[in-house]
Amino acid sequence: MTAEHVSVRRGMYADSVTLMQVSREVGQSTGVLTALVAMATELNLDVLAGMGFAAPRTESPNELVIAVRATDEATAAAAAALAAQLLDAPRRTAGGGSATVAPPRTLGAAAALAGPSLALISLPGQHAFTEAVDALDAGCDVMVFSDNVSVEHEIALKDLAAERGQLVMGPDCGTAVVGGIGLGFSHTVDHGPVGIVAASGTGAQQVLCLLDAAGVGVSAALGVGGRDLSEAVAGRSTVAAMRLLDADPGTQLILVVSKPPADVVAERIRSVAAELDTPVLFALLGPGRPDLTASTEAVLTRLGRTGTDWPAWVAPAEPRFGFLRGLFCGGTLCDEAMLIATDRFGEVRSNIALRPDWSLDASLRHPGHVMIDFGDDALTQGRAHPMIDPSLRTERLRESLSDPLTAVVLLDVVLGHGSHPDPVAELLPILQGTRVPVVVSLIGARRDPQDLQTSAQRLHSAGASVFTSNAAAARHSVGLIVSDPSADSPSAGSGVDAAAPADSGSGRQRGRPIERFGS
Structure with missing residues (x-):
């Protein structure tokens, strides 16, 4: 007989990464069956209910919930006490001593100690604006990693930065490379x-990793936030970042990357680019536009590099009747895959749909083609990003593989600093033995700590087809789906050939595994 402990700690906040780490450590304790330590957001309370716990009495999302299920009462109580102990543990000195550190209490105070530089802000979105203004006032450029910041606050921050000749990267700036240092997910x-x-x-x-595979480095990667090329924000930070790179003598070529932008803003950015001394190329996703792989190939061609093969490990698979299920941690990767899929299928439902009438409802379910961005703001309130904590995506993967309507599952696995230390390990138990073809877009650089080559081989050994080009992965997935139920048989032909048409933007993967980094 099992025992449960559910408690609420009021007036306490912990960031999502800390909460995930505490949940994991408590969950690994002997006798603990499951554990969740999380802020009391609506999403997390729904997750708690889905785990079978009774709903706790909470008053606001700014409360912390500890929920443990264990083999007996004593174990449940001890696990809850461990969670509280871990949450209350003081910060230690860098040398590992027992003395607590008294850090500056504001960004302004920190800048006064170290001098103005770049401030990285990662805290709940409703608090990010105040801290970003503080950093700008202290003379710092700002990278706002936080999401769930209002458009109005974003515009105000970027206008303030423009007045002072500073740069605001974000909000929701997940990736940057500045001074050779990767920031965020990098x-x-x-x-x-x-x-x-x-x-x-x-x-x-994706672009950083494709360039790395081709042996080409970057002077800088300046993230500006996913809404910067929306009509409301109007490319404020994109223009500032382009001008900064134009003034950098080490930058020979600028590439502007974006999920589908507002047309009027895209035109403005092109006009600004035409005034710069440094050549500018564009990787602006959208109907009829090149995918990110093709845009990266255009950069390499401009630099005099040709004939690049993007690493891929292709598993044998036969075409099947059914629907595509795309389960993504990356919103832009999801957008790119949807654009490719709609060229073949038309309607693809999503929580970040290409058209309003293709939007999913709150259940995120539909009997047709579906692609979900698990990193969308609505799914990360009070939770770590799925590249850190993939549990929501993992559960949906289990469900999709058991759904008889699923023909192919397409998902991304993003390696690098800041991401889960071993995202492949989370997937292997689910992939082993499945009869549904699984196609993986593996985004990683040669020196990532998770090891790109090893990660790819482990996924491939579990039966997945693995591509380092997200566009190639999407085309391979689309090619494995047939519209005629009678074609769902071995006589339908090779899924590999069907999946990689000559005009794929990355057609050199076709026919057999390509392992660029050795066997």
């Missing part, structure tokens, strides 16, 4: 001639 890449301005996090990561 990668270890070489210094080189390409400067990137990115209104998308995983879009920047």
Whole structure:
């Protein structure tokens, strides 16, 4: 007989990464069956109910819930006490001593100690604006990693920065490379001639990793936030970042990366680019526009590099009748895959739909083609980003693989600094033995701590087809789906050939595994 402990701690906040770490440590304790330590947001309370816990009495999302299920009462109580102990543990000195550290209490105070530089802000969105203003007042450029910041606050921050000749990256700036240092979700890449301005996090990561595979480095990657090229924000930070890179003597070529932008803003950005001394190329996703892989190939061509093969490990699979299920951690990768899928299928439902009438309802379910961005703001309130805590995506993967309507599952796995230390390990138990083809877009650089080569081989050994080009992965997935139920048989032909048409933007993967980094 099991025992449960559910308690609420009022007046206490912890960031989502800390909560995930505490949940994991408590959950690994002997006798603990499941554990969740989280802020009392509506989403987390729904997750708690889905785990079978009784709903706790909470008054606001700014309360902390500890929920434990264990083999007996004593174990449940001890696990809850451990969670409280971990949450209350003081910060230690860098040398590992027992003395607590008294850090500056504001960004302004920190800048006064170290001098103005770049301030990285990662805290709940409703508090990010105040801290960002404080950092700008102290003379710092600002990277706002936080999401759930209002558009009005974003515009106000970027206008204030423009008045002072400073740069605001974000809000929801997931990736940047500044001074050779990767910030947020990033990668270890070489210094080189390409400067990137990115209104998308995983879009920047895809380009960074493809350039790395081709042996080309970057001077900087300046993330500007996913809304920067919306009509409301009007490219404020994109323009500022382009001008900064134009003034950098080490930048020979600028690439602007974005999920589908507002047309009027895209035109404005092109007009500004035409005035710069540094050549500017564009990777602006949208109907009829090149995908990120093709845009990266255009950069390499401009630099005199040709004939690049993007690593891929293709598993044999037969075409199937049914629907595509795309389960993504990266919004831009999801957008790119949807654009490719709609060319073939038409309607693809999503929580970040390409058209309003294709939006999913709150259940995130539909019997047709579906692609979900699990990193969307609505799914990360009070939770770590799915590249850190993939549990919501993992549960949906289990469900999709057991759904008889699923023909193919397409998902991304993003390696690098800031991401889960071993995202492949979370997937392997689910992938083993499945009869549904699984296609993985593996985004990683050669020196990422999770090891790109090993990660790819582990996924491939579990039966997945693995591509380092997200566009190629999407085309492969689309090619494995047939519209005629009678074609769902071995006589339908090779899924590999069907999945990689000659005009794929990355067609060199076709026919057999390509392992660029050795066997």
